[in-house]
Amino acid sequence: MSPSPTKRIAQAITDEPASSSTAAVFIEPDHHGSDPVPSSTVHVIKEVGLVGKSGPNYMAAPLDNNAIPSNSCEGKNDTLLYKDGSDRNNRRNIVSEIGISKDMCPFRRNGASGFSSSSTAEEVTYGIDGSGLTAIVTGYNFAPFTTITGASSGIGSETARVLAMRGVHVVMGIRNMAAGNKIKETIIKEIPKAKVDAMELDLSSLASVRKFASEFTSSGRPLNILINNAGIMMPPFKLSKDNIELQFATNYLGHFLLTHMLLDTMKKTARETKREGRIVNVSSEAHRLPYNEGIRFDKINDQQGYDRWGAYGQSKLANVLHANELTRRLKEDGAEITANSLHPGLITTNLFRHFGVFEGFVSSLGQLVLKNVPQGASTNCYVALHPELKGISGEYFSDNNLDKASAMAADRNLARKLWEFSLDLINK
Numbered sequence: 001m002s003p004s005p006t007k008r009i010a011q012a013i014t015d016e017p018a019s020s021s022t023a024a025v026f027i028e029p030d031h032h033g034s035d036p037v038p039s040s041t042v043h044v045i046k047e048v049g050l051v052g053k054s055g056p057n058y059m060a061a062p063l064d065n066n067a068i069p070s071n072s073c074e075g076k077n078d079t080l081l082y083k084d085g086s087d088r089n090n091r092r093n094i095v096s097e098i099g100i101s102k103d104m105c106p107f108r109r110n111g112a113s114g115f116s117s118s119s120t121a122e123e124v125t126y127g128i129d130g131s132g133l134t135a136i137v138t139g140y141n142f143a144p145f146t147t148i149t150g151a152s153s154g155i156g157s158e159t160a161r162v163l164a165m166r167g168v169h170v171v172m173g174i175r176n177m178a179a180g181n182k183i184k185e186t187i188i189k190e191i192p193k194a195k196v197d198a199m200e201l202d203l204s205s206l207a208s209v210r211k212f213a214s215e216f217t218s219s220g221r222p223l224n225i226l227i228n229n230a231g232i233m234m235p236p237f238k239l240s241k242d243n244i245e246l247q248f249a250t251n252y253l254g255h256f257l258l259t260h261m262l263l264d265t266m267k268k269t270a271r272e273t274k275r276e277g278r279i280v281n282v283s284s285e286a287h288r289l290p291y292n293e294g295i296r297f298d299k300i301n302d303q304q305g306y307d308r309w310g311a312y313g314q315s316k317l318a319n320v321l322h323a324n325e326l327t328r329r330l331k332e333d334g335a336e337i338t339a340n341s342l343h344p345g346l347i348t349t350n351l352f353r354h355f356g357v358f359e360g361f362v363s364s365l366g367q368l369v370l371k372n373v374p375q376g377a378s379t380n381c382y383v384a385l386h387p388e389l390k391g392i393s394g395e396y397f398s399d400n401n402l403d404k405a406s407a408m409a410a411d412r413n414l415a416r417k418l419w420e421f422s423l424d425l426i427n428k
């Protein structure tokens with residue numbers, strides 16, 4: 001019986017000297033860390049150069065033609081590339097971590113970071129030690145039937161799970177505490193050493209945000225990472241408890257207040273630990289499609305002119321402007337904290353619940369063509385944790401790579417105006 005593809009790949013890596021060539025096979029770590037995976041899919045990257053100079057370390061080794069499984073995306077005669085994790089010299093160790101994830105070849109083009117749209121959260125944080133760090137991540141739900149991890153359909157839970165797997169102490173800001181406790185249980189069952197806590201947080205209520213932030217601050221915990229992830233998309237018009245249009249209130253203003261209230265703790269932590277703090281605003285490509293005027297300062301709560309798309313775009317534009325303005329202010333203060341925004345991709349989650357026909361598409365065909373949750377959570381984890389991004393602030397990311405936000409998102413005056421407007425709203 002011939003050895004399994006994984007075993008043959010392992011042999012190729014361990015027995016042959018490293019070399020480079022013009023084409024490469026890239027193998028992702030499996031979500032479960034299991035190996036071997038006989039029905040594996042191996043991704044083929046056309047050019048080794050696509051891995052990029054500044055990307056994570058890779059090693060190349062010649063690969064026996066037969067080692068490419070028959071269901072691989074593209075040709076043969078390629079060179080095997082694999083992630084060089086924490087132990088560059090111990091090839092066998094690295095091989096044992098190699099597994100395969102399901103993916104679609106057409107979407108897989110690695111950018112300068114060495115990662116692509118189909119990289120998973122585990123993959124982009126592979127080999128990173130997050131122990132000693134504390135993170136707050138907002139936005140969870142518990143839908144045990146959906147994902148590979150079995151934990152949730154939202155990217156917040158996968159973000160928390162993977163950060164915890166890397167040793168980060170994760171505090172979940174969640175409005176449904178029963179779901180929070182289930183997510184915590186699920187993570188700890190899988191990763192017994194995980195440090196995870198759930199604290200109640202309703203981002204659409206300024207009082208709830210204040211309560212969460214003051215309880216967190218008075219607990220005396222440090223805070224290195226804040227991931228502003230919770231969100232709603234395109235509900236019918238509704239006002240929050242504070243009489244603010246619900247998408248703006250939840251997606252943006254609640255996170256603005258949360259960040260504002262936690263900033264001193266983050267600054268203190270960065271100073272005392274000499275480790276860079278990171279604020280990550282989960283925006284969307286929809287930030288390119290706000291109302292014509294971008295932010296409707298004078299009619300933020302206007303039901304007459306309410307447009308679900310425009311209001312979602314407005315809130316996501318606000319997420320990017322917030323990170324940019326924060327960057328300017330943090331630099332002025334000399335604080336060792338970065339603030340970036342990102343688009344996580346189009347992912348099959350509950351976010352589409354208000355989407356009518358499209359929701360049907362997401363839960364059926366979408367499973368085939370959109371990102372899955374481990375892929376959807378990857379940019380959150382990459383921007384929050386990857387050492388390559390040290391000192392990078394005020395940038396917009398998508399698919400685990402630097403991207404360019406819209407011209408409106410780069411408007412400094414708009415960002416400043418939004419900041420002042422937000423201060424007024426939270427101080428009312």
Ligand SMILES: NC(=O)c1ccc[n+]([C@@H]2O[C@H](COP(=O)([O-])OP(=O)(O)OC[C@H]3O[C@@H](n4cnc5c(N)ncnc54)[C@H](OP(=O)(O)O)[C@@H]3O)[C@@H](O)[C@H]2O)c1
Nearest residue numbers: 139140141154155202203204230231284346347349350351
């Ligand atoms: N999925 C995509 O294709 C996509 C694309 C671009 C951007 N994004 C962004 O990615 C982020 C995560 O979305 P997702 O796809 O993971 O959606 P999701 O599965 O719906 O998760 C969003 C989470 O936010 C929570 N949330 C909503 N309102 C809240 C509130 N007032 N207080 C506290 N938590 C609240 C929800 O909790 P409940 O379960 O309690 O409602 C939900 O668990 C969002 O900011 C979204 O805009 C997603």
